[in-house]
Amino acid sequence: MRHVEVRSGVYRDSVRLMQISAAVSAHPWVENALVAMATSLNLELLGDMGIDKPAGGGPNDLLVAIVTANDDDDAMKLALDLVEIELAGTGTGVSRGSEGTGTGVLPRTTFSTVRSLGGSPLGRSALGSTVALVSTPGRYAFVEAMDALDAGASVMVFSDNVPVEQEIRLKRRATERGLLVMGPDCGTAVIGGVGLGFANVVPPGPVGLVAASGTGAQQVMSLLAGMRAVGISHCLGVGGRDMSAAVGGLSTHAALDALDADPATELIVLIGKPPAAAVAEAVRSHAARLSTPVIVAPLGPGQPDLTAVVGQVLGHFGRSAPEWPFWPPTAPAPWAIGPGGALRGLFSGGTLCTEAMVIAAETLGPIWSNVPLRPEWTLAPRSSPGGHVMVDLGDDEYTVGRPHPMIDFGPRMSLIAAEAADSACRVLLLDVVLGHGAHPDPSAELGPAIRAARAARETPLSVIVSLVGSPHDPQDLIRQAMALQDAGAWSYSSNAAAARHAVRVARGDSPQ
Amino acid sequence: MNTALADLLAGEPHVVAVGAETLSAALADQAAHHLSVDWRPPYPGTEDDLVRVFADPRRLDANAAASARMLAASASLVDVRPAAEVVGLAPGQFCHAGPPVDWSRASGPMQGALIGAMLLEGLASAPEQASRLLAEGRLADGTAIELLPCHDRGGVGPMAGVVSPSMWVLVLRDEVHATTSWCTLNEGLGKVLRYGAYSADVIDRLRWMRDILGPSLAATMRAAGPIDVKALIGQMVQMGDEGHNRNRAGTLMLLRDLMPSLVESSGLSSAEVARVARFIGGNDHFFLNLVMPAAKLQTLAASGLAGSTVVTALARNGTDFGIQVSGTGSSWFTGPAGVVEGLFLGSYGPDDANPDIGDSAITETVGLGGFAMASAPAIVRFVGGSVADAMRTTREMYEITLSENPAYSFPVLDFRGAPTGIDVTRVVRTGILPQINTGIAGRVAGTGQVGAGLVTPPMECFVAALQALAAAAPPLSGPA
């Protein structure tokens, strides 16, 4: 039995809807359930369920489509009841927040929510100021972020798809009000030990990060988390475009000043994608004027990779870099050395993808990508040109109407299968990013997919994973590494090391 | 290094999360202090206009000024005079409630009230003649008939809000901003002109008000001196009145203040004094006509501030619902007037009801009426609700307003001030519409009141206002 309806005035975020669809689909009487906003992409999915598109319905309406195994009404009624229970939030756990407002009416805007928080009896040095975390779909993010600034709160904009002129307006307003805007598209931040967005569990310490890239910061923090006494004071994300000529580093300058004034920060590290030359110059001279030493380490050809930057940080504190942990497959590869073949990277982290491309391009030449190092290496959307390819699944073309690829592995699972079917593909390079907010158990999904991909092949296929996580992360770093080992993959805690290994395999220098 | 940024890193943050629930869950997993916004997308199609308005660099200061001025405004009853003098109405000119409307589109009660006003002014001898002249748009002597919104003349009129030159009006003054507003004298309940009734007893009462009540109150006011209406409103909301559908305490306090001078200085016989006292004391809504112009003074103070998104009028003419917004001056943004949901008198039912009508929603515009329901539990049943609904309604109104008025504070909410200054952007963002308590007029001209209940404005008024605010905002890419 098939059922489809469109409901207006009901909104849930895409991750929540994914959870609801999964919870309803899990019932034995339900063959398939799609509870999603009625975007054109989601309406297209109805065809696969054998359901015609309903009349009406737009991206602000909720689409409920269910296919039950039985032909009787009871199964459908039960499925719809399940949808109601999940939508009402009484199903799987929903966090409304650690504090009630005491009014019985939940605050509906960022402004009213910030204003509903009173002072803290715990003391200023226990509880600092209010910061807003905006993760609405991108076209709504500007208003909520501006609302936070209006209410006197600094803001982290996790949302992507925010136009640059909106970013500039937000950051100018923040400058006027003495506040900080982190983002847009800011994946991670750590303030006073609290992780915002995708956050690794990192011990406090003397290193303050200013990061124009989320996964780049997560790589640095995760490596440092394994080193005693070189923890993180704060990590302030600024958004990938902050150091562009248009934005002019507005948040980078503010973040540098904030960390310079912070007594807990003894060393500031600035990381990110390649900046505009004039902005880089201004930032460097600003950094030179601070009383706290600053390591300015943007990513790019000829620049140190993130792992090398961590080495510099350790050196500053008189420590030397260890051999970063890696985990080879449990069973040795049955293949002899060579011949090489194509390197295919499927990344959830944009900076990890860029770093891997920089490393691979030095040896392998052109790396085709949707986020290419050079314009002439641009990969047409969803095409397969042959040769070496690295895809950032966090880029807009994959994320509209879907959760972030660090949460939702769906697109990557089908791409892994597609690469396995392509005999030209010799080595698969994947990233797995752990921490709060990310997929709760990545190896449970990726492990079987890797095993299946390798089993389907007649020719060698190596799988190398860049496993970014802190030993304290909730997914349990070691357990993840062991599950990936069992699936036949290599795992590296250093993304740069993973990329170098993948390059060796692609060249035919390594059997794995 | 400024304090705000220094504080950001001084300790753990208090996180306000809006959007993906997984990120709130991640905060809970860290035992972090956090609170989630009960967010949902704005009204469809308003996304770009919201961005434009939020990017307007004038908005924050303009709204702060609008709020400050609304709270600072004073309101004193200073005089009672004929509308011809105060409003400058000539024969053939009539004010009415709500946004502009012509005879052909006017609703039953609006047409009925205009007919009654023609009769009162002696411009027609019978309802049929009045109706014909109004339809033709000319008086018998050829003078053009003009229909003008009260709001456009700085005043307000309850229900049909029809004002003709010989009617006496209460004159209120805001000394802080040196502005004046006005409103007619309330006729009482039942069959009355403002509900569209124009039978002989209605016209007789209006004549008595014109000949006896108006002049005697004028004389009384000359002796009594200004009466601080703002202070009376502040007291009435702590006495179970919400200032729109319940004005009992306000009316009695006003009578208390007027009575000595009425006896001493009005020049009326004791029998006439008694009739005036009975008329005022017997009409619980007499004070509504003072709350309304006091509210109008508050919104006048906030009007015309470029970039401000504060609503300065909610008004209905029985056909259209119209709003005015500070940043767009005197422009009206209209949509169809809604049907009031509530309770009906006697054998009347929903089919007898006219759509929403009257300027009295000016009380909601300043945080009274439906916004103050929490403070008026005695009338929640009258408008078809429960005490819990009343509490929730008032609390919800704080989500769409910019400030709280300490002059009108609600004991039951721990003396929180009235939610004041409706923000167009918040209405559109939250989908929460201003809640209005109102009377229901009969659909057919001449019927009068048929009930009372709750109504909200149509969302399209706010969407259109937002569009105009966006069009008036500087382009996003321009200098901040």
Place this chain on the structure above:
Amino acid sequence: MARPYPVAASAAVELALVGPSRPGMVVAATPHATYLEIEDAERTMVCIASADAVRVPCALILESKSLPPQLPAGTIGTVGGGVVSIDGISYRVTRWWRPPRPRGLGAVPPARLAGAVRWLTGRVADPLDGEGRAAVADLVQALAVGAPPDQAVARLLGRGPGLTPTGDDVLAGALVSLAALGAPAAGPLGAAVTAAAPDATTTVSVALLRHAARGECVPQLADLLDAVAGSGVASSGPDPAAGALPRAAGALLAVGHCSGAGLLHGVLVALAIAHSRLAGGVLTVSPAVAAA
């Protein structure tokens, strides 16, 4: 076992928390805080505390609205690998926080310190009894001339009722303030206190004194020292009574039953030790207070 409760743990007790699993025993419990002593070499104390509890430097802070387990003293659990397990419940460290260690008070002009001392002594009653006051006077004198403070310390340790006796609170306040001042007396006093405390006062107090000797304290004390320095907290004008100082003092006095008063008095004692000219102001006891 049920899903572990997330806790934000103090980095000051990181080693004991992430190390190998060891027994830990409940030594004290209040409605908002349960103290466990871990059987490691340092006998590290950890405190599972509600989000609203006073944030001691060894606290493992629960989510808002969660309360710590109410267990009798002597209950044994395990601590290690980032998890505390006791009585079938486990608490997992999901975040780290750094307890405040006030610094930089030494650079504050003495005139400013004197102003703060004047304001505080005029408004805050000395929480010690007569014998305690005499011990404080001896302590100040000993440290001023570089003599060993052991005797005075012994008379203060364990003096007064409660989980952290008032005499201990005074010593803790003094230790943190001396560290913040960068005063030479911090070293000998810290050594004397940590040496004598285990045999002289409660287990919980011993642990908190150890943190104090390292300069670690509750946030309210850090905020007060911040206010004394006249930095950081907004709206502290030339008149110390006009803003930050009264607020911070009020918040500190609200800590515990009388712990806040003891800590605050310790601040004054430290200022007297470091700046002998301020000693008169601190130690002059008004007759009214003395009679009480």
